[in-house]
Amino acid sequence: MAANSSASLAIEDVTLRYGGNNGVLAVDRVSFTVAPNEFTVIVGPSGCGKSSLLYLVAGLIELTGGRILVNDRAVDRPGPDRGMVFQGYTLFPWLTVSQNVEYGLKRKKIPSLERDVIVEQYLDAVGLYPFADHFPAQLSGGMKQRVAIARSLANDPEVLLMDEPFGALDSQTRGTMQKLLLKVWEQSQKTVLFVTHDIDEAILLGDRVIVMTARPGRIKADIRVDIPRPRSMDLVMEPEFIQLKRRILGLLHDEIDEEH
Amino acid sequence: MPRTMSKKSSFLLRILVPFADVPRWLIVALGIFIWILVALGWVYLTYGGVIPPLFLPPPGAVMGKAGDMIVDGSLYKNTLSSVQVVLYGFIISSIVAVPLGLWMGTYRVVQGLIEPLVNFIRYLPVTSFVPLFILWIGIGLEERIAVIFFGTFFQQLVMISTAANSVSRDLVNASYTLGTKRHEVVWHVIFPAALPAILDTLRVTMGWAWTYLVVAEMVAASSGLGYMSMKAMRGFQVDTIFLAILTIGALGMLMDQAFRFLHLKLAPWA
Ligand SMILES: Nc1ncnc2c1ncn2[C@@H]1O[C@H](COP(=O)(O)OP(=O)(O)OP(=O)(O)O)[C@@H](O)[C@H]1O
Ligand SMILES: [Mg+2]
Numbered sequence: 001m002a003a004n005s006s007a008s009l010a011i012e013d014v015t016l017r018y019g020g021n022n023g024v025l026a027v028d029r030v031s032f033t034v035a036p037n038e039f040t041v042i043v044g045p046s047g048c049g050k051s052s053l054l055y056l057v058a059g060l061i062e063l064t065g066g067r068i069l070v071n072d073r074a075v076d077r078p079g080p081d082r083g084m085v086f087q088g089y090t091l092f093p094w095l096t097v098s099q100n101v102e103y104g105l106k107r108k109k110i111p112s113l114e115r116d117v118i119v120e121q122y123l124d125a126v127g128l129y130p131f132a133d134h135f136p137a138q139l140s141g142g143m144k145q146r147v148a149i150a151r152s153l154a155n156d157p158e159v160l161l162m163d164e165p166f167g168a169l170d171s172q173t174r175g176t177m178q179k180l181l182l183k184v185w186e187q188s189q190k191t192v193l194f195v196t197h198d199i200d201e202a203i204l205l206g207d208r209v210i211v212m213t214a215r216p217g218r219i220k221a222d223i224r225v226d227i228p229r230p231r232s233m234d235l236v237m238e239p240e241f242i243q244l245k246r247r248i249l250g251l252l253h254d255e256i257d258e259e260h
Numbered sequence: 261m262p263r264t265m266s267k268k269s270s271f272l273l274r275i276l277v278p279f280a281d282v283p284r285w286l287i288v289a290l291g292i293f294i295w296i297l298v299a300l301g302w303v304y305l306t307y308g309g310v311i312p313p314l315f316l317p318p319p320g321a322v323m324g325k326a327g328d329m330i331v332d333g334s335l336y337k338n339t340l341s342s343v344q345v346v347l348y349g350f351i352i353s354s355i356v357a358v359p360l361g362l363w364m365g366t367y368r369v370v371q372g373l374i375e376p377l378v379n380f381i382r383y384l385p386v387t388s389f390v391p392l393f394i395l396w397i398g399i400g401l402e403e404r405i406a407v408i409f410f411g412t413f414f415q416q417l418v419m420i421s422t423a424a425n426s427v428s429r430d431l432v433n434a435s436y437t438l439g440t441k442r443h444e445v446v447w448h449v450i451f452p453a454a455l456p457a458i459l460d461t462l463r464v465t466m467g468w469a470w471t472y473l474v475v476a477e478m479v480a481a482s483s484g485l486g487y488m489s490m491k492a493m494r495g496f497q498v499d500t501i502f503l504a505i506l507t508i509g510a511l512g513m514l515m516d517q518a519f520r521f522l523h524l525k526l527a528p529w530a
Contacts (some may be wrong), residue, residue, distance in 0.1 A: 060433045080439035090434035093529050094452040104438035135529040148434075153436055 007081070007158035009057065013066035016052050024129040026052045026183040029066070029215035039185060039192045043200040043248065044212030044220075045255050049180040050195040051087060053217065057193060060086050070159060072221030073192045080104060087195075089144050097147050098123060098132040104155035122150040125184055141245060142173040146180075162194045166201070175233055176188045178204060182230070199248050200236055203227070209248060214255045221251050311526045317499040318325055322506070334488075339507060341483040343474055345401065349408025349476075350469045357416035360473070362454070365415065365424025366446050374417075382414040387475055400482035407476035412465045419465070423457035424450050456530035463519035470512050 026049040034040045042050050055061045057068055059078040067125060068075040070082065091100050098119050105115045109161040110189060123129045126146040136144055145165055160196040166174045187191060196202050202209045203225055225244065227235065235241045275282050299319070305311045313321065329335035344457045363370045389410060397403045409490035427450050435449045436442075477486030492500035 048529065049275060055433075058433070058437055060436060078433070078436035080437065082437060084428050084434070084437040087431060090428070090430045092431065092435075092452070094527070103435075107439035107444075137529060151438070157437075161437075191282070 003111065005141065005156075005158050006036045006189050007071040008069075009159055009191055009193070010069040010072075011053075011057070011066075012069065014053070014056060014063055016049065016056060016061070017064045018052075025216040027056070028218050030212075030217065030219055031066075032210060032219060032222060034191055036191055037189045039194065039205060039207045041194045041196060041206035041209045042075045042212060043196060043199065043202050043209060043252065044217060045214045046197075048212045049217030049248065050214050050257075053140070054084065054163050054193060054195060057159070058082050058161055060084075063092070063156060080108065081157055082159045082161060083152035083155055083159040085145070085148050085152050085163065087163040087165075087167065089136070089141070090147070090233050091144055091147055091151070093131055093136050097128060097131050098134055099152045100136070100147055101154050103151065118154050122154040125153075126150045126180060134260065142169045142177070145169065146177065149177075149181065149184075153190075156188075157190065159193065162192065164195050164197065167197065174198075174201070175226070176209050179233075181205070199245050199252075200249065201252035202219060203241060203244050204231055204233070205234060211248060211251045220255065221248075223248065280302070291500060314496065314498065317502055321499040322502045325497075325503050329500075329503065335503070335507070338483050338485050338488045338504075339511070341487075341530075342477070342485040342508075343480075343511065345404045345476060345484065346408055346466075346469050348401075348404045349352055350412060350466055352405070353409045353413040353416060353465075357413055357420055361417045361420025361458075362424045362446055362450055363422035365427075365454070368449050371421065375421075378414050382418065384519065386411045386472055390475065390479060394480055398417055402486075403480060404476040408469050408472050411472035412442075412469045416461060416465050417470065419461040420458055421456070423454040423461065426457075427453040456527045459519065459523045459527060463516060463523075466519065467512060468517050470508055470515075 010033045011029055012025060013029045014186065015025075017116050018024045018026055030053065033039075042053065044050050052061070056063050057070075057075065059075045059082065075082075095103065101119045101122055102115050105118060110118070119132075120129065123132055126149060128143060128146055128150065131139065131143065136147070139147065149162075149165060166177050169177060182205065194202075194205060194253070196205075209223045210219060210227060211223065212218065213220045223244070227238075227240065227244075274280065274364065275286070279315075302316075302319055306316055326335065360374070364374055365371070386407060390407060393403050393406045393410075395404055431453055432445055432449050434446065441446055473484070474489065477484040478487035478490055481487040485508050489501045489504035492498075492504070
């Protein structure tokens with residue numbers, strides 16, 4: 001993969017309220033920083049504001065309080081420096097697989113020959129080169145999500161925001177995708193903010209796991225994952241993995257119990 | 261594709277599965293069958309003496325009339341005149357309605373400005389404007405085009421605006437994170453995303469444009485299929501009226517096919 005840039009990320013006292021003063025408080029005074037190249041995973045009960053937090057970092061919605069800095073510059077709008085893989089399918093249905101991956105490169109006015117090389121490289125990386133000329137409607141859910149990942153990576157963002165990108169996949173495909181993502185991340189070195197429901201996935205992928213409280217989302221715990229890389233699926237049997245998983249599950253269950 | 265029926269189940273059962281695919285030959289056969297049925301009904305009602313020819317002309321009379329009017333060139337002339345009116349009105353309307361509708365559906369301010377007016381005009385009967393158009397525009401081709409335009413434009417605007425507004429917000433969001441600028445969104449995302457719905461709108465409103473033809477040619481026309489049937493009405497020439505109606509229907513079917521083809525070419529993904 002091409003030499004890449006990555007950025008530091010600072011979330012400072014960020015609050016988000018939907019729908020005016022009496023609206024839903026979705027995110028409540030959240031602060032944390034992410035170092036360049038760091039892989040940070042966010043877990044939390046459903047509806048706790050994980051997606052909202054990613055939308056805020058992407059600049060797609062306006063925060064109610066606090067600020068977000070990317071490389072010490074305040075986020076005030078969306079931009080290609082912060083790529084995002086969405087929770088639902090967001091491929092452009094009118095473009096073929098390769099045209100989808102090419103989209104951001106065109107916006108950046110990268111010359112056609114160079115674009116072709118990059119598109120081929122990333123389609124190859126997600127194993128979809130043979131489907132380059134298919135439309136998204138002709139792909140399975142897992143394939144769509146792989147294209148979405150290739151589309152984000154090809155655009156070479158400094159920060160990669162991933163909102164449960166493998167949530168809809170079966171466990172086998174999910175495993176393949178995790179390996180793939182780790183491989184690409186290790187080569188490209190990006191700052192990653194990754195949301196998931198799956199604790200195994202969180203520990204397997206993350207340098208650290210941030211656990212959020214039930215709505216309004218606050219930070220409940222910030223746990224470092226000191227398991228050396230490269231990590232493999234076999235880790236899930238190791239005692240230190242199981243211990244970490246117990247701890248995170250415990251924290252999450254406290255939250256879910258409190259809700260009921 | 262999951263199969264919900266076993267191969268053993270009968271043909272009838274299989275073609276009655278909701279949304280099930282049916283062989284192409286069957287679709288064609290069904291389409292021909294319904295026309296044969298209508299034709300047989302027509303033959304029975306007329307030649308069987310059920311309905312007197314003054315009210316329903318027999319197929320032979322309509323075909324004879326068609327022959328006469330083809331030979332003397334008047335069917336061709338009237339058809340051409342009507343096609344011209346409908347196409348001009350429809351194309352001018354579409355050229356304005358597509359971009360304006362996209363802006364309406366994308367920008368709330370544009371919608372806020374235009375929609376109250378459009379929703380008022382949309383319900384006005386086109387017929388009531390014919391005398392005004394004659395007063396303002398005169399009795400030429402332009403007046404007839406104006407009638408078609410008036411009948412289709414406001415409907416198109418509302419439907420295209422709705423299509424633009426229903427584009428997934430996350431599709432737009434995804435385009436932002438890939439570097440699309442705000443002012444580029446209409447052209448790069450909203451338009452292609454709404455294109456299948458826009459083409460459907462155009463196809464449907466083309467049908468409506470044809471239905472306004474008779475209104476357009478009712479007054480102040482000297483040729484056209486609507487004019488032809490209005491004139492025939494005065495002489496109780498029911499066979500001519502039928503010929504005009506059948507011609508309009510055939511042209512409509514042709515245009516519909518043309519739009520299906522256009523859809524296949526311009527929006528092959530949907
Ligand atoms: N557009 C919106 N308008 C109003 N409230 C919203 C909106 N989007 C989200 N919310 C509210 O904000 C809260 C957080 O939503 P968000 O989508 O960020 O949760 P999440 O943690 O991503 O949930 P999940 O794990 O189910 O995806 C939810 O309780 C939801 O009701
Ligand atoms: Mg979410």
